[in-house]
Amino acid sequence: xxxxxxxxxxxxxxxxxxxxxxxxxxxxxxxxxxxxxxxxxxxxxxxxxxxxxxxxxxxxxxxxxxxxxxxxxxxxxxxxxxxxxxxxxxxxxxxxxxxxxxxxxxxxxxxxxxxxxxxxxxxxxxxxxxxxxxxxxxxxxxxxxxxxxxxxxxxxxxxxxxxxxxxxxxxxxxxxxxxxxxxxxxxxxxxxxxxxxxxxxxxxxxxxxxxxxxxxxxxxxxxxxxxxxxxxxxxxxxxxxxxxxxxxxxxxxxxxx
Numbered sequence: 001x002x003x004x005x006x007x008x009x010x011x012x013x014x015x016x017x018x019x020x021x022x023x024x025x026x027x028x029x030x031x032x033x034x035x036x037x038x039x040x041x042x043x044x045x046x047x048x049x050x051x052x053x054x055x056x057x058x059x060x061x062x063x064x065x066x067x068x069x070x071x072x073x074x075x076x077x078x079x080x081x082x083x084x085x086x087x088x089x090x091x092x093x094x095x096x097x098x099x100x101x102x103x104x105x106x107x108x109x110x111x112x113x114x115x116x117x118x119x120x121x122x123x124x125x126x127x128x129x130x131x132x133x134x135x136x137x138x139x140x141x142x143x144x145x146x147x148x149x150x151x152x153x154x155x156x157x158x159x160x161x162x163x164x165x166x167x168x169x170x171x172x173x174x175x176x177x178x179x180x181x182x183x184x185x186x187x188x189x190x191x192x193x194x195x196x197x198x199x200x201x202x203x204x205x206x207x208x209x210x211x212x213x214x215x216x217x218x219x220x221x222x223x224x225x226x227x228x229x230x231x232x233x234x235x236x237x238x239x240x241x242x243x244x245x246x247x248x249x250x251x252x253x254x255x256x257x
Contacts, residue, residue: 004063005030005199006051006169011060013046020046022223023060028169028201033191035202035210038220039244044203047220048173051201052084053077064169078108081168085158085175093147097138097157100146101129104161132164133157136190152183156190163198170200176209188212211235219244 004027011024020043028034036044049055051062053074062070069077092100102125133139136156141149146157155175162170175191176184188209194200195213204210210217211231218228221243227234234240 002029004028005065006201007061007063008047008051009061009063011047011050011057011062013043013050013055013057019043019223021050021057021220024220024223024225026218026225026228028199029215030199031196032215033195033200033202033213035204035214035217036220037204037207037210037217037244041222042220043223044220045173046223048084048171048201048203052082052171078165078167081166082171083162083165083167083169084171085155085162085173091146091154091157094145096143096145097133097149097160098126098129098142100157101132101161101164102126105129105132105164108165128164132160135163136160137186150183152179152186155179155183155187159190168199170194170198172200172202172204174203174205176204176206184209 006028008024008026011021012019013021022043024043024047026034026036036047038044046055050057053069053072053076057070060070061068064077064080064082067080069080072080092103095103105125105128130139130142133142136159138153138156138160141153146154149157155177159170159172159175172191176187179187184206191200191202191213195215202210202213214231216229217231217234219226219234219237219240226243227237227240229237
């Protein structure tokens with residue numbers, strides 16, 4: 001196995017006596033999609049928040065590209081190449097798609113938002129933003145406000161904002177949440193196209209998406225890793241079936257296993 005880009009060791013976090021991540025270990029290999037699944041309350045979003053630097057663990061270590069980043073703040077991790085999409089969209093709805101992406105690029109570069117009026121006239125910034133929109137298939141929506149875009153387009157726009165910062169690792173927190181079938185399939189196709197080029201940690205409830213995309217899967221239940229491995233191994237794991245997947249387990253054809 002290739003050397004890990006991201007290594008999580010013995011990560012622990014609790015809130016008021018409730019353990020959210022219970023000595024979690026996992027790795028993300030360069031170019032792979034590593035999915036994290038589990039029931040509601042399993043600690044998945046808390047894990048992502050600790051990896052992005054929004055929450056600090058009480059114990060354990062996070063290493064990115066050989067550098068220990070456990071105590072680095074979110075903005076410093078972003079500079080190293082870690083980008084996150086959120087479970088709930090966080091767009092400027094009255095701004096255009098292009099301006100949303102340009103703002104993300106400007107923030108990543110460390111500029112104050114008070115220079116935004118000048119930045120909107122910055123051709124290089126606008127061109128960079130358009131490239132990000134082209135990557136996700138939204139170039140034709142560049143000059144439309146985010147408010148009139150669909151929910152699925154919002155999710156793609158958020159990923160365009162992340163990609164425009166040229167990350168080495170994408171942390172995707174339920175990118176298909178709230179999507180219909182057609183929008184979900186579009187997102188699956190897009191993420192599949194990034195496979196091998198971008199390393200991703202994917203938190204997702206849509207099991208069809210997980211098994212279509214993931215190279216490896218880690219299963220969290222009550223903050224603990226109960227299994228980690230290739231999709232076929234996870235599919236057959238009895239502990240995973242009992243704790244989470246159960247009758248929802250599907251094979252690659254979509255039929256009951």
